[in-house]
Amino acid sequence: MNADQPITGFGPDFPFAYDDWLSHPSGLGAVPEAALGEEVAIIGAGLAGMVAAYELMKLGLRPVMYEQGRIGGRLRSEKFQGADNVIAELGGMRFPVSSRGFYHYVDLLGLQSAPFPNPLAAASPSTVIDLEGVPVYIEGTGPIPQPFAAVQQAWAEALESQTDFAALQDAVRRRDVADLKTRWNQLVAQWDERTFYDFIAASPAFSRLSFHHREIFGQVGFGTGGWDSDFPNSMLEILRVVLTELEDGQRYIKGGVEQLPRGLWAHAPDNIRHWPAGTSLSSLHSGAPRPGVARLAREESGMIAVTDRWGDTRRYKAVLSTCQTWLLTTAIETDEKLFAQKLWMALDRTRYMQSSKTFVMVDRPFWTERDPLTGRFPLSTTLSDRITRGTYLFDNGPDQPAVICLSYSWMSDALKVLPLPSERRVALMLRALRHIYPDLDISKHIIGDPITVSWESDPGFLGAFKGALPGHYRYNRRMFCHFMQQDLPPDQRGIYLAGDEISFTPAWAEGAVQTALNALSGIMHQFGGASPPDNPGPVEQFAALAPLDLGD
Numbered sequence: 347m348n349a350d351q352p353i354t355g356f357g358p359d360f361p362f363a364y365d366d367w368l369s370h371p372s373g374l375g376a377v378p379e380a381a382l383g384e385e386v387a388i389i390g391a392g393l394a395g396m397v398a399a400y401e402l403m404k405l406g407l408r409p410v411m412y413e414q415g416r417i418g419g420r421l422r423s424e425k426f427q428g429a430d431n432v433i434a435e436l437g438g439m440r441f442p443v444s445s446r447g448f449y450h451y452v453d454l455l456g457l458q459s460a461p462f463p464n465p466l467a468a469a470s471p472s473t474v475i476d477l478e479g480v481p482v483y484i485e486g487t488g489p490i491p492q493p494f495a496a497v498q499q500a501w502a503e504a505l506e507s508q509t510d511f512a513a514l515q516d517a518v519r520r521r522d523v524a525d526l527k528t529r530w531n532q533l534v535a536q537w538d539e540r541t542f543y544d545f546i547a548a549s550p551a552f553s554r555l556s557f558h559h560r561e562i563f564g565q566v567g568f569g570t571g572g573w574d575s576d577f578p579n580s581m582l583e584i585l586r587v588v589l590t591e592l593e594d595g596q597r598y599i600k601g602g603v604e605q606l607p608r609g610l611w612a613h614a615p616d617n618i619r620h621w622p623a624g625t626s627l628s629s630l631h632s633g634a635p636r637p638g639v640a641r642l643a644r645e646e647s648g649m650i651a652v653t654d655r656w657g658d659t660r661r662y663k664a665v666l667s668t669c670q671t672w673l674l675t676t677a678i679e680t681d682e683k684l685f686a687q688k689l690w691m692a693l694d695r696t697r698y699m700q701s702s703k704t705f706v707m708v709d710r711p712f713w714t715e716r717d718p719l720t721g722r723f724p725l726s727t728t729l730s731d732r733i734t735r736g737t738y739l740f741d742n743g744p745d746q747p748a749v750i751c752l753s754y755s756w757m758s759d760a761l762k763v764l765p766l767p768s769e770r771r772v773a774l775m776l777r778a779l780r781h782i783y784p785d786l787d788i789s790k791h792i793i794g795d796p797i798t799v800s801w802e803s804d805p806g807f808l809g810a811f812k813g814a815l816p817g818h819y820r821y822n823r824r825m826f827c828h829f830m831q832q833d834l835p836p837d838q839r840g841i842y843l844a845g846d847e848i849s850f851t852p853a854w855a856e857g858a859v860q861t862a863l864n865a866l867s868g869i870m871h872q873f874g875g876a877s878p879p880d881n882p883g884p885v886e887q888f889a890a891l892a893p894l895d896l897g898d
């Protein structure tokens with residue numbers, strides 16, 4: 347690695363090079379002959395479940411997937427009725443290029459991506475920032491006018507003065523584990539119990555500016571907007587986002603990101619052990635996962651019994667749970683003895699953020715046609731303090747209807763619309779947008795039915811994603827490190843956890859991939875396997891890379 351290397355999702359808590367592990371010619375590892383064909387239950391056919399199942403199948407084990415809803419989980423690309431292939435991305439929609447584990451699988455399946463039309467990104471013809479009733483119009487990538495430029499500058503200064511950011515990020519870039527650990531571990535101790543808002547308010551850079559500048563920062567954030575929703579979160583969570591450039595270089599998956607989990611389900615890998623050529627997860631399951639899980643229990647024999655919602659019970663030596671952790675309490679009757687009470691504390695204290703999106707399909711990308719009177723584009727990617735919060739424009743090309751995400755909001759803004767049906771949500775959003783664009787009638791362009799989602803109202807999710815609160819580092823560490831099972835009492839072994847909320851970077855698909863690979867490594871060891879010496883995995887590297895232990 348040299349200084350020209352890009353920033354990737356390398357650490358900072360567990361600086362393991364997942365991308366190198368995945369692409370190494372020696373492969374991820376092997377299990378002994380005797381273990382070939384052994385069944386492993388996987389709860390959840392989202393990205394984490396699918397990545398783990400795909401790699402377990404390649405090792406020659408037999409993943410048995412359970413899913414309560416639809417394949418893909420929170421990677422859900424919903425098709426508009428009446429159009430061939432026009433979609434609304436209801437969950438994950440923009441994927442930073444630093445997410446190297448995620449793109450490993452995107453590339454494996456040959457999926458295409460393109461720059462996401464973020465505010466002030468080259469892929470957005472124009473951006474409007476609408477605060478306190480004053481819309482500011484900006485074309486392309488700028489220049490960014492005052493006072494926004496001052497806020498952007500203050501954020502950069504706040505990061506530098508309080509975290510030595512450039513040097514910290516350089517350690518990520520160089521993959522210098524010793525340097526990164528020294529720097530990051532100090533920040534863990536310093537910032538775990540303090541909020542994002544505290545970081546901003548306490549910084550010399552923002553202290554020099556007005557309260558209004560902090561408000562602007564909350565609305566506009568450092569790129570994609572809406573950061574005041576994260577103000578109560580632990581500052582560590584925000585630092586990880588900026589450090590590993592999760593807010594930069596974002597792309598969308600052409601045709602919908604749901605193709606990723608669905609593609610892994612259908613893909614027949616070349617280098618597969620034990621199974622005949624042409625085997626896929628779909629073929630191993632005769633085309634559909636098992637039903638949702640209703641009960642998990644340890645039996646006298648030591649096996650873990652998995653009972654589905656229709657009452658069928660099957661027994662496994664290893665079970666991987668990738669559903670949101672609250673569901674282990676609310677949707678699944680989970681034998682308490684499967685996890686230590688300290689781990690239950692972490693699982694149950696997980697704090698979910700709410701999120702809502704409302705989309706409409708429109709006849710054409712009319713926002714690319716300049717208004718002859720003003721010379722401006724008539725509608726822009728819009729960040730607002732109104733109920734819409736974020737409005738995004740998707741141009742599907744000249745021969746396709748286009749899509750507007752009228753509103754992407756979080757927390758209290760998402761809760762405001764929680765009980766409302768889709769038509770009412772659309773009406774509210776159009777009313778808000780009319781204040782910003784008084785001369786534009788968006789509704790005359792709308793075709794088909796709107797699509798909306800509130801993740802917190804879905805009993806299969808209960809929230810959009812984790813947002814760790816101050817003091818949650820220890821909980822995060824307990825969940826993340828649980829794949830290391832050799833020191834656990836025997837009655838707590840054999841059940842694994844994965845998913846973005848098990849990672850230190852919740853709300854990002856890369857966290858789902860990385861924790862799925864941790865679980866894979868743990869399961870491989872449980873069955874007597876290991877990674878090759880020239881390509882050690884998360885289990886083999888754990889002692890050298892383990893996240894800082896703050897003690898209780």
Ligand SMILES: Cc1cc2nc3c(=O)[nH]c(=O)nc-3n(C[C@H](O)[C@H](O)[C@H](O)COP(=O)(O)OP(=O)(O)OC[C@H]3O[C@@H](n4cnc5c(N)ncnc54)[C@H](O)[C@@H]3O)c2cc1C
Pocket residue numbers: 389390391392393394395412413414415416417418419420421436437438439440441442637638639640668669670673677678701702801806807809810811844845846847852853854855856857858
């Ligand atoms: C609104 C929103 C926006 C997002 N934006 C981005 C983004 O821009 N970029 C990005 O990288 N990430 C984003 N994410 C995060 C990304 O979508 C997730 O990290 C990823 O999809 C999580 O995958 P997972 O497998 O961990 O969990 P999930 O996708 O939640 O999969 C868990 C699965 O378990 C299933 N399940 C639940 N209960 C049971 C049961 N009892 N039995 C069997 N199965 C069960 C669920 O149905 C689900 O399919 C976003 C998420 C949301 C919600």
